[in-house]
Amino acid sequence: MAYRSADQIIHKAAWLYYTHGLRQDEVAQRLDISRASVALYLRRAREAGIVSISTSTQLFRQDRLARRIEDSFGLEAVWVVGDEGLSRDAADEIPSLAANVFLEMVNNGDRVGVAWGRTVYAIADAMAHADRQDVTVVELCGNLGSPYSYRPDQCTMEIARRLNARGLNFYAPLVLATEQLAADLRREPVIREQLDGISACTLALFSPGTLNEDSHVIKCGALGLDELARLKAMGATGVIAGQIIDARGALLDCDYNRRIISADFDAIRAIPRRLMVVQEDDKLHALRAALAGRFATHLVLTARMAERLLAAAGNGTDRTNAQEEDGR
């Protein structure tokens, strides 16, 4: 965190160029370096978050679907990505939109809880570098080996790095062999403290998980296919911060959930702003369950999913994807 003197010149170049609006050659002249260096410094400044360029996410909140979801589920804000030709598939747009929404939501001084999963990884990847002060990023749940590019702890750290924040990882695995071991571990002071710190968060980021052969928990070997089938028979519908919920969004009463080290649901709901992001199309049931459990206050999803959600909620399904007064 110490301020390295090499940053000085980069900072000055960025200030002159972006804030004062000088041209690169003028900056070069002022700082007595070549213009090529200025271009290089400016790139570094952008990469380091010394300058941050952010695009408003308003476009995606103006959608009628977004408002209907807000109303139907009592959410504070919803962002919807339609097929506006921005990408091949609207779902591909989700991570960068979510990253932008998330950045808009993070204030200096925040303590941010993040769960992990494929979607959260993608968001971390898409996130711009920003220069927040006194931000802490904490994991909402224990760790697991990951079959994807990031490990959970790397994911937290990557988000922290992009925000210029402290990153705190859970010093525990997500799921343990026995209930007893999980209980013992939860009593360890270090872990206790980390769990208690969760309700002090001011912002949360997570994605609802599904339960099928391709799910994260299965792929990592934390849960076997036979046990999965048994849990589904018991009503398992989705995963929130590593814990299995039923269709009503309540913690499923099962052995698996008791072997978990993760955030207490009430602690999660005590966090004032909770951004949930849904990318994949197969998450409808998990999404409904998560909404029923009131885990989210803010939501990012595709138009397709939004429509299915409203249809499922019995709100009709006119394909009013258009913006307020579209034209075409």
Next chain:
Amino acid sequence: MAYRSADQIIHKAAWLYYTHGLRQDEVAQRLDISRASVALYLRRAREAGIVSISTSTQLFRQDRLARRIEDSFGLEAVWVVGDEGLSRDAADEIPSLAANVFLEMVNNGDRVGVAWGRTVYAIADAMAHADRQDVTVVELCGNLGSPYSYRPDQCTMEIARRLNARGLNFYAPLVLATEQLAADLRREPVIREQLDGISACTLALFSPGTLNEDSHVIKCGALGLDELARLKAMGATGVIAGQIIDARGALLDCDYNRRIISADFDAIRAIPRRLMVVQEDDKLHALRAALAGRFATHLVLTARMAERLLAAAGNGTDRTNAQEEDGR
């Protein structure tokens, strides 16, 4: 506030260019318009705050002087502009730095109180356009005709416009002819409400005023030179939100102050974050008085002023202007 459909295309262009990193010609192709139009839209997007580019103000907080001022006066954060060759004079840098610091401090949902004055005008001018949600900008004190480019109410409105915020002006003059009239006016429900709303602010922006022939209050004719002399004899040292304070930062007990419509000092101090900005060199005494009165929690000033402040406070005056490990 309604979302105009013309904004749509601008928004999409901005999203593709800034968030997705496409080139202008690629964006043009996607949206089926000419590249020249894309360039035009992007400029509009920047001007409208749809994209915002901000430069970190860290450079100016790392200064040793800044930390010493923080410590000496118990401030939360201090930014110092040295003569780093950014401009002819460090003071010229103050408005753009203050504008950047201010923008970093404004969060969505904030209610921002602003006083006015030459410095605040300059800050408004230097401020980039940003796209905040649910922000309200209110005046901290009544109005006055201005000899400068902005009128106080225009100043508030301009800041509001740049933040995409609501702007609320005081429906009263700053200073009235008689105490009685001021008291009557303060009892008017509209005014009462505006005054009461001040302590609900979450952020304040102001600059300490001086008392001399060139001061705002004099130039506007609100105060005559003879009365000024009398007030100075009584201990008048500076002006905060239109009200005269003594060297200890307390409201001066005088007729003039009783004829004012402005924020109560306790209401101002009830605002959690209060950014004070000092630009001109002749404001040392006013600055000291304002600090003594604990009006500010955050401060922006020049290195020159910072040194004089520390010298005056008897903290020695070694000219350690250098950053942490400068070189040159």
Next chain:
DNA sequence: ATCCGGATTTGACATTTGTCAACGACGATG
């Protein structure tokens, strides 16, 4: 003192972006 490897800087060139006059569509006006 000399050599080496890596990081930093630069000049030159290719690419991208900003600008502006010219054009055309549209609505208001005589």
Next chain:
DNA sequence: CATCGTCGTTGACAAATGTCAAATCCGGAT
């Protein structure tokens, strides 16, 4: 119905920026 003025768009050119190989600098090892 013609005319004017405004606004949005575009093509073409000028200006600014990004990039990369080559040159230089720097610190440590020999």
